[in-house]
Amino acid sequence: MTSIDAPVTPDAPAAPVASVASAASAAPEALDAREAPAARGALEASAASALPTPPAELHGPVLAWFDRHARDLPWRRPEAGAWGVMVSEFMLQQTPVVRVLPVYEQWLARWPRPADLAADAPGEAVRAWGRLGYPRRALRLHAAAVAITERHRGDVPSDHGQLLALPGIGEYTAAAVASFAYGQRHAVLDTNVRRVFARAATGVQYPPNATTAAERRLARALLPQDEATASRWAAASMELGALICTAKNEDCGRCPISGQCAWRLSGKPAHDGPPRRGQTYAGTDRQVRGRLLAVLRDTSDPVAQAALDAVWDEPVQRARALDGLVADGLVEPLDGGYYRLPVS
DNA sequence: GAAACGTGGGA
DNA sequence: TTCCCAAGTTT
Known part of the structure; x- marks a missing residue:
């Protein structure tokens, strides 16, 4: 999070964007948490003053809507604590809420504190992860629990920099945990928020593929001053992005800021730029890895090579996938051609 | 910055 | 049935 501000893109969409982008680019370097509050406030004020819709006009309606329609999710309850918030954030990376719910409950019941997870084998975390997908997240969550136990006396740190230093925690998750678990003031930019801002403030249907400096500036400019x-x-x-301003079939009829949405006010123009990369899956190493790990998750006993060979007929790809799992620490090779989930 | 990394449900 | 997408991070 250091980057030099990118120049205003020439192909930036029409009217509403122009004012936002120009105001943003006029500001100096990206702000860091360590910068003086005074400087931060001034910069944000200047950026905000040029927005098509003043932040204050958005906060009220969105917050009132949230009070009425927020889902009662377990990690939002006070008893969830910072560990509950952190676990949920790991699980929710690229995975829908409905699939996370049951696994989250079992996880917290089994490992109510970071030290509890840290004391168990990493392979148990991978097993409990079940079919949430991207099992390296389970390994990283376990590693993060170990780090928290060793470096922070078993308490999830509240400092953004310390959170960012934990395995599996990047820009989004660090801000999310600091904000949701500790009530701090951070720009939390996930795919939902980026889409809401792209539409409401920038006037385009979808945000860029990767988070840009302009998006970070915009998010900071829209952030209420009060913590x-x-x-x-x-x-x-x-x-709002998860329930109303969805990627497809957005429900503007129920949106609290539809009357101020730059995208809607300009006739909801379709996304133009380059197509967003779709991810392939069938026939890839990822699919093979998934099948291999599924076999190993189902038993605590060592699994013979032959049992793993049965999940995929192409030997070269199969071997590459297994090697990859071992290299990632998701699978532990034993003597005699046996494998199991990592015990250490 | 691009590519790798799982999985399953809805349109 | 195929395609798209879901609270990202790491290399």
Whole structure:
């Protein structure tokens, strides 16, 4: 998060964007958490003043909507604690809420504190992860629990920099945990928030493939000054993207800021730029890895090579996938051609 | 910055 | 049935 601000893109969409982009580019370097509050406030004020819709006009309606329509998710309850929030954030990376719910409950019941998970084998985390997908997240969550136990006396750190230093925690998750679990003021930019801002403030259907400096500036400019309000705003804007301002079939009829949405006011123009990369899956190493790991998850006993060979007929790809799992630490090779989930 | 990394449900 | 997408991170 250091980057030099990118120049205003020449192909930037029409009217509403122009004012946002120019105001954003006029600001100096990206702000860091360590910068003086005074400088930060001034910069955000200048960026905000040029927005098509002043932030204050968005906060009220979105926060009021959130009060009425927020889902009652377990990690939003006070008893979830910072560990519950952190576990949910790991599981929710690229995985829908409905699939996370049951696994989350079992996880917290089994490992109510970071030290509990840290004391168990990493392979148990991979097993409990079940079919959530991207099992390296389970390994990283376990590693993060170990780090928290060793470096932070078993308490999930509240400092953004310390969170960012944990395995599996990147820009989004660090801000999310600091904001949701500790009520801090951070720009929380996930795919939902980015889409809401792209539409409401920038006037385009979809945000760029990767988060840009302009998006970070915009998010900071829209962040309420008050810490508690900023924290609620982060959750509210995310929920709006998850329930109303969805990627497809958005429900503008129920949107609290549809009357101020730059994209809707300009006739909801279709996304133009380069097509968003679709991810292939069938026939890939990822599919093979998934099948191999599924076999190993189902038993605590060592699995013979032959049992793994049965899941995929192409030997070269099969071997490459297994090697990859071992290299990633997701599978532990034993003597005699046996394998199991990692015990250490 | 691009590519790798799982899985399953809805349109 | 195929395609798209879901609270990203790491290399």
